[in-house]
Amino acid sequence: MAFVVFLIITFFIAVTQIVVPYLVKKTVVFGVTIPEQYINDGTIKKLKKQYAISVALLSIVLLTGYSVWSLTTEPKEEQMAMIGVLMEFGIIFISLSLYIYYHGKVKQLKIQNKWVEHLKQVKVTDLSVRNEDEMLPWYVYLLPIISTLGLMIYTMFNYDILPQQIPTHWGPSGEPDAFTEKTPFSAMQHTFLLLIMQLMFFGVHFATKNSGIKLSASNLAASKNRQLTLRKYSSWFLFFVMLACTILMSFFQLTTIHPEFAAGSVKIILPFAFLIIVLVGSLVFALKVGRSDKGLEGTIEDNIMEVDEDQYWKGGMFYFNKNDPSIFVEKRFGVGWTINFANPIGYLIVLLPLIIILIISML
Structure with a gap:
């Protein structure tokens, strides 16, 4: 039961972290205000895609590793719970680290292109x-x-x-x-x-x-x-x-x-x-x-x-x-x-x- 519970919760966390750049306010990209006129910029779309793919791949690795470990070693419920919590925090930590990285990239892009100077x-x-x-x-x-x-x-x-x-x-x-x-x-x-x-x-x-x-x-x-x-x-x-x-x-x-x-x-x-x-x-x-x-x-x-x-x-x-x-x-x-x-x-x-x-x- 513990395995199923943590698998469901972790999968949900992973999915939400993957799609979150596409669910936030459309004039905000990785925490940076982007004028409505530039939200479809190709570089912005590329950065969002890179973030989503990176979090998805790392989440798949963690979920697969957790599943294989749980099904092959038959650990105790307490061990599954501890590793499950660490896995959840791992995905959150990874996604936040990537968010901070792309936040800096978008902020730099906004300054370089002078998107707000003439508005x-x-x-x-x-x-x-x-x-x-x-x-x-x-x-x-x-x-x-x-x-x-x-x-x-x-x-x-x-x-x-x-x-x-x-x-x-x-x-x-x-x-x-x-x-x-x-x-x-x-x-x-x-x-x-x-x-x-x-x-x-x-x-x-x-x-x-x-x-x-x-x-x-x-x-x-x-x-x-x-x-x-x-x-x-x-x-x-x-x-x-x-x-x-x-x-x-x-x-x-x-x-x-x-x-x-x-x-x-x-x-x-x-x-x-x-x-x-x-x-x-x-x-x-x-x-x-x-x-x-x-x-x-x-x-x-x-x-x-x-x-x-x-x-x-x-x-x-x-x-x-x-x-x-x-x-x-x-x-x-x-x-x-x-x-x-x-x-x-x-x-x-x-x-x-x-x-x-x-x-x-x-x-």
């Missing part, structure tokens, strides 16, 4: 675009939170029937493989973690809903469609993941109170189904957003471009802009959102909950 940088604002925003309302995210609060109350009322050894971790097969002594804190630990995770999701949604909608002056139609698509599907996907996590962790909590709930193959099927559904959902989200500004040319202005914000993107990945009130902005490498690292509220929404979750897990 006027224009910032566009459309006050009516908010009326077309289809992000989920904030109160929808309260439903899983209310469910978790109810589960916490239910756990407290059933504390006496809990086993003396409380599960703290479940393996790929759905069986608990780590335990701790029963205490009021350990009995509620997983519900605390779930609640903090839900509050983080709620905060991310609230911040992204109130983030700025950045439009391109050179191609208003394509940029508008991408921004609205990103906002709509990111809110749905975030809620979808939040709901899936709530169902999975609530199941584990209920099986601790009532072990008969885990009878049969449910304890194996549910975590595996969770994995597949989340990965498929991620893929659908990436494709929906990635294709939203492709093939929608509209009217491209020859003498203007969107505001070049390369100065605020460190390495094309980390956004630092004190003048931008947005807490989250669209990623330049990958599909989704990233923090405006110059806005301290972003740290509170994302990093603080993660630190609390880590502390609770260690306790």
Whole structure:
């Protein structure tokens, strides 16, 4: 089971890293702003292709090696998990290294060809675009939170029937493989973690809903469609993941109170189904957003471009802009959102909950 799980996850990571240059905003190439008039430049297309082929070949080598090693040596589940994690990080490290290399190449190409010198940088604002925003309302995210609060109350009322050894971790097969002594804190630990995770999701949604909608002056139609698509599907996907996590962790909590709930193959099927559904959902989200500004040319202005914000993107990945009130902005490498690292509220929404979750897990 561990072999299958890590093979699926690693394959998904590899595919997303391979195609990501073709899914990001089309006027951004390896984290560098390219004017709309030059996005079809032959050299740019060549660099994207080189990156995709390089990551694909290296991923195939790692996946093949992992498969052969797992099937011929019959390692223990812990060994497969350790090597699987190293393989996943290996692919991510390789793709990021190649990204940094091609980021420098595109940046140099942009300077050499003087693509922005003769273009006027224009910032566009459309006050009516908010009326077309289809992000989920904030109160929808309260439903899983209310469910978790109810589960916490239910756990407290059933504390006496809990086993003396409380599960703290479940393996790929759905069986608990780590335990701790029963205490009021350990009995509620997983519900605390779930609640903090839900509050983080709620905060991310609230911040992204109130983030700025950045439009391109050179191609208003394509940029508008991408921004609205990103906002709509990111809110749905975030809620979808939040709901899936709530169902999975609530199941584990209920099986601790009532072990008969885990009878049969449910304890194996549910975590595996969770994995597949989340990965498929991620893929659908990436494709929906990635294709939203492709093939929608509209009217491209020859003498203007969107505001070049390369100065605020460190390495094309980390956004630092004190003048931008947005807490989250669209990623330049990958599909989704990233923090405006110059806005301290972003740290509170994302990093603080993660630190609390880590502390609770260690306790």
